Amino acid sequence: xxxxxxxxxxxxxxxxxxxxxxxxxxxxxxxxxxxxxxxxxxxxxxxxxxxxxxxxxxxxxxxxxxxxxxxxxxxxxxxxxxxxxxxxxxxxxxxxxxxxxxxxxxxxxxxxxxxxxxxxxxxxxxxxxxxxxxxxxxxxxxxx
Amino acid sequence: xxxxxxxxxxxxxxxxxxxxxxxxxxxxxxxxxxxxxxxxxxxxxxxxxxxxxxxxxxxxxxxxxxxxxxxxxxxxxxxxxxxxxxxxxxxxxxxxxxxxxxxxxxxxxxxxxxxxxxxxxxxxxxxxxxxxxxxxxxxxxxxxxxxxxxxxxxxxxxxxxxxxxxxxxxxxxxxxxxxxxxxxxxxxxxxxxxxxxxxxxxxxxxxxxxxxxxxxxxxxxxxxxxxxxxxxxxxxxxxxxxxxxxxxxxxxxxxxxxxxxxxxxxxxxxxxxxxxxx
Numbered sequence: 402x403x404x405x406x407x408x409x410x411x412x413x414x415x416x417x418x419x420x421x422x423x424x425x426x427x428x429x430x431x432x433x434x435x436x437x438x439x440x441x442x443x444x445x446x447x448x449x450x451x452x453x454x455x456x457x458x459x460x461x462x463x464x465x466x467x468x469x470x471x472x473x474x475x476x477x478x479x480x481x482x483x484x485x486x487x488x489x490x491x492x493x494x495x496x497x498x499x500x501x502x503x504x505x506x507x508x509x510x511x512x513x514x515x516x517x518x519x520x521x522x523x524x525x526x527x528x529x530x531x532x533x534x535x536x537x538x539x540x541x542x543x544x545x
Numbered sequence: 546x547x548x549x550x551x552x553x554x555x556x557x558x559x560x561x562x563x564x565x566x567x568x569x570x571x572x573x574x575x576x577x578x579x580x581x582x583x584x585x586x587x588x589x590x591x592x593x594x595x596x597x598x599x600x601x602x603x604x605x606x607x608x609x610x611x612x613x614x615x616x617x618x619x620x621x622x623x624x625x626x627x628x629x630x631x632x633x634x635x636x637x638x639x640x641x642x643x644x645x646x647x648x649x650x651x652x653x654x655x656x657x658x659x660x661x662x663x664x665x666x667x668x669x670x671x672x673x674x675x676x677x678x679x680x681x682x683x684x685x686x687x688x689x690x691x692x693x694x695x696x697x698x699x700x701x702x703x704x705x706x707x708x709x710x711x712x713x714x715x716x717x718x719x720x721x722x723x724x725x726x727x728x729x730x731x732x733x734x735x736x737x738x739x740x741x742x743x744x745x746x747x748x749x750x751x752x753x754x755x756x757x758x759x760x761x762x763x764x765x766x767x768x769x770x771x772x773x774x775x776x777x778x779x780x781x782x783x784x785x786x787x788x789x790x791x792x793x794x795x796x797x798x799x800x801x802x803x804x805x806x807x808x809x810x811x812x813x814x815x816x817x818x819x820x821x822x823x
Binding site: 403404439447449453455456458460461465467468469470473481482485486 | 576
C-alpha cells in the first residue's frame with residue numbers, strides 16, 4: 402500500500418507539481434523578507450532562540466537562501482537539491498515555532514515578512530507540517 | 546511490522562538521496578550546499594549594497610544587544626553633572642503630589658481630568674486600546690485606581706525627558722501609579738491583556754503599532770510620562786513599544802522592569818477583562 406503511494410508520488414507530474422508549489426511558497430516568503438530586512442530581523446529577535454549577535458547575519462542571508470532554493474524548484478534546476486534545502490529549513494522553522502509556542506511567546510511567525518504573518522501557534526504548526534510533507538514529496542527521486 | 550517499517554524508511558531515504566538513473570538530478574547534497582553558500586554570499590553582498598546606498602535600509606552586520614539605562618542611573622548622572630542644581634536628584638526624583646503643578650509644568654493630579662489616550666476608532670482597531678472611563682462599567686475594587694479612593698500622599702517621581710526609553714523599577718512605577726502621574730500602556734495582545742493587567746492601563750499591542758505606527762500619534766498623554774509594560778523578563782513587547790513611542794516623538798517613556806510579574810510580585814492585584822464590557 403505504502404509502496405504504491407510512493408510510486409504514485411514519484412510520478413514526474415506529481416513531483417513537478419510539488420516542486421512548483423513549494424517553490425512558489427518560498428519565493429513569496431523570500432521576497433517579502435528581502436523587501437523588509439528590518440522586520441525580519443526583529444521577528445527573528447522575538448523568537449529569542451539565537452544569540453543576538455548572529456540575528457542580523459541570519460536575517461540578511463536566510464531570505465536569499467530561500468530565494469535561490471525557490472528558483473531552483475520553480476525552474477527545475479537541480480530541483481531536488483532545492484527541495485532538500487527547503488525541507489531542512491522547514492524543519493528548523495517548525496522547531497522554532499514549536500519552541501516559541503511551548504514557551505508561550507506571542508510572536509509573529511516571521512514566515513512571510515510583515516505580510517501574511519500569523520502568530521505562532523497550532524495553526525502555524527499544522528501549516529508548517531503541510532509544507533514539510535510537500536517539500537518531502539518534492540525531494541523524492543522520480544520513478545525509473 | 547518493525548521489519549517493514551525499517552524497509553520503508555530505507556526506501557524513502559534512498560528515494561531522497563540516491564541519484565536518478567539518468568543523472569539529471571544527481572548530486573542532491575552537493576547542489577544543496579552550493580545553493581546554501583550562494584545564498585549566504587548574495588545576502589551579504591546585497592546587505593552591503595543596501596548599506597552603501599542607503600544606510601537605513603541595510604542591517605548592521607552585527608546586532609548589538611540594546612541595554613536600556615535605568616531611570617535611577619540617568620537621574621544620578623544628571624545630578625552628578627550639576628544640571629539641576631546641587632540637590633537636583635532629590636528634586637527630580639521626588640516632588641510632593643500635593644503641589645505637582647508648581648514646577649516643571651506638571652498637571653495637577655486629578656484622574657477625573659486626566660488626558661488619557663483615546664481608544665482608536667472602533668472601525669479601525671476596535672481592540673487596540675482601553676480607555677478607563679468612570680462610567681464605562683461598574684467599577685470594581687481592582688479597577689479602581691488608588692488615587693480615586695484616598696488623597697494622594699505618596700511622593701511622585703518626576704521623569705526627565707530622554708531620547709530613549711528608561712527602565713524603571715517597581716518602586717518608581719508604584720509611586721507614579723499611586724500619584725496618577727503617568728499613562729500606563731500594556732503592550733501585549735488583547736487576549737493577554739484580558740487575562741490580567743494593571744488596573745486602569747490602556748492596551749496598545751505592539752504588534753498593532755508595528756503594523757501602523759501612526760496609531761501612536763493619537764495618543765494624548767499630555768505632560769505625563771508613559772509607562773510601557775508587558776509580563777516579565779521573557780517579554781520584549783514593552784521595550785519595542787517604548788522605542789516606537791520615542792520614534793513617535795514622546796520623550797518621557799519608561800519601561801516597567803518585570804511588568805505584571807513585578808506588579809503581582811509586590812502584592813498588587815491585576816484587573817481582568819478588556820474593560821469594554823466584554
